[in-house]
Amino acid sequence: MSATTERGAAVGAVGSVAAGADGAAAATPVISVHVPPHSLASELRAIRIVWQRDLIRFVNDRIRIAATLVQPLLFLFVLGSGLQRLSSAGTHGVNLKTFIYPGILCIAVMFTAMFSAASIVWDREFGFLREMMVAPVRRSSIVIGKCLGGATVACSQGIIMILLAGLVHVPYAPLLILAIFGLQLLLAFTITAFGVMIAARIKQMQAFFGVMQMIVMPMFFISGALFPASGLPQWLEILNRLDPLTYAVDPMRRLVFSHLHVSAAARAALDPGVTWWGWHVPGLLEAGVIALLGLAMLAVAIAEFSRVE
Template structure:
């Protein structure tokens, strides 16, 4: 007599389908994780502020004794480089936020996100928004130092700089994510980051005026995307200062295309368009990530 053995019942696993609600929740979770990672990393918070503080107070004070002559006399050089230091702070922080994708890949967390029933675009958007908010929060600390370099604490100025900082930081985070999506280790990412970010900062007019440059250097500043993020910040700062017309022309000449000064609105629109293009590139790169 053969005794029949009943196979145990098969448990059906239900995987929820993708929906807009799930994608929005994924964006929120990734953004929240970026904020928690930033708040729990005190060393990162302090270290990313050391270099901007050195540029602002050490280099700015030292060079100020040499360059505050002629039309710029009477204007503290630290006041001039203040918008550039803000840009440097948010750019560096945004790139570090983007680089955390490489850490997630090395420790396996990225694979868990990729197999979740949500669109990969939502992961990238959450990452870019989180990086933008983190970089903006870091930039707020530099904003708090405005009075030390003779920049007024005007509510209008602060709100303007906050908006411009957030736009620039989201754009740079998208740029970093598009690079980090294909990187396998942090050494490679940081090498590319230094190769890309440092020339962008130095060629943005963050540390020197855009007026009277040699032709080749003026051309490089005009094709540098970061120039169109730094110039609106400087325009906002100088719009709240009492300086002579000669000093304004020397230190805040703006960006010119064929004799036409590019307006602040056009510059911010260019940064926003670059941000959208880089976000699309980052999503495309992420979809090809294994």
Template sequence: MGGSPLRAVRIVWKRELIRFARNRLRIITSLVQPVLFLFVLGTGLSGIVVSSAHFNFRTFMFPGVIAMTILFTSIFSAISIVWDREFGFLREMLVAPVSRWSLVLGKALGGATVATIQGAIMLVLAGAVGVPYRPLLLLTMLGEMGLTAFALTSFGVLVASRIAQVESFQMVTQFIVLPMFFLSGAVFPTGDLPTWLKVLTRFDPLSYAVDPLRRAVFEYVSVPAPLARILGAGITWGSYRLPTLLEVGLVALAAVSLLGVAIWQFSRTD
């Protein structure tokens, strides 16, 4: 793996894509849970939440389910670091004549690419839940998905950098991932929550990724005004509703910060 740092980034990134392409079962099974959430849970909640309005609640859930796909794929893509540590391959990578930051960046970019591809596959189902196949909408969502995937993969790499066993990694990530998902507003609106729960959603970084995706969708679908105030309330700090660019900027800041800490952690790895 000797050579320039950019070459090392490309090799590690390509390794992640090859792993993903060769594991077709992983591609299929990782889509089962999002599809169940969207069509089973979404259909069940639709009759309760919007039973009196002409609106498909699965349209509301669609951005959240995409975020869930990216979340689980991004975080668990970092599990390969733990596998590599157990089987000794990670040590070989760390002693290679390349900068360690290039290895971390390549891993983060590879995991983010895989997660974005998984999310893009879910976009195929957009029409089934009332989301139009508008090129600008799809491109906007792909861009936001890619940024979110990079932030979450960087977080997964950071967690994996100090964990030696696969079982421990799975336990830690489950402890973190499920609260992140349910507090993000992926499956229910956060505007009218109790104060203590609303505060928790504001501290959840995934909330700032779900809301831009939902805003992009709501610009292209018709939502009854009473429901729009509830389902499209967005993220607020007090009485201030955060604009999309600020939310995206916060996700980008989190991505850079998490990547920096992950690089620092790997620099300390023996």
């Protein structure tokens, strides 16, 4: 079918060239178009369209939406229900699913954000990156648009996880939901920036996912998403405090626990909070750590992409 379309078009085009050569003026006037010099407004337009593209692609890709949800749901319901039988003594009557829910809220956006960043590697492989790289816009606009796109897409997954709160005995309090969402957005942005930074250097999809697996899984396990961050063996405690994800999981858990009715003993055991040399790190500072890391990685990503010829 497409062959005939093409042939038809070919004949049409050759015909119209002949007509043009005969001196017949073009039927419709040419629409005059002008590309203005660059300005702040034009860069914002570039950021918006790069962001929008990620959204359009995500909405069209239902399989991906489903696939990235599988892993967090597995952790939450299978691991949560299964291990509950072993650990009911240690959780002071709190359901294990409720305990790991804050961690799952974090990793759900983390996996999706990684996927979004990976699309830069695809774009390079399929050539589309070039279309963006030769456009008369700053590379920084492209990178920022990409990170915002990844964060938005990841947060749409995050919302699905928030909606599950009732199933793990967490109340639907508007303020809680808002705070969780804000924290997810921050984490998603930082993780996308991290992925984009890696994608600037790693050009093959397999290698990219390999590196991601190597970094993401340890980050997840060490972060305290599945266990309280106190009373750990010292080596693990050190690793835990170095893991950036710790500073997303901890405030997330504090938020959720502040809306639960649990005994003081359960709170002390399950939500001890992260400490630095005995000092209790406040939630806002933890969020600040995530934000700062995100901005630093965004800066590196921009520098990397601006350097490429």
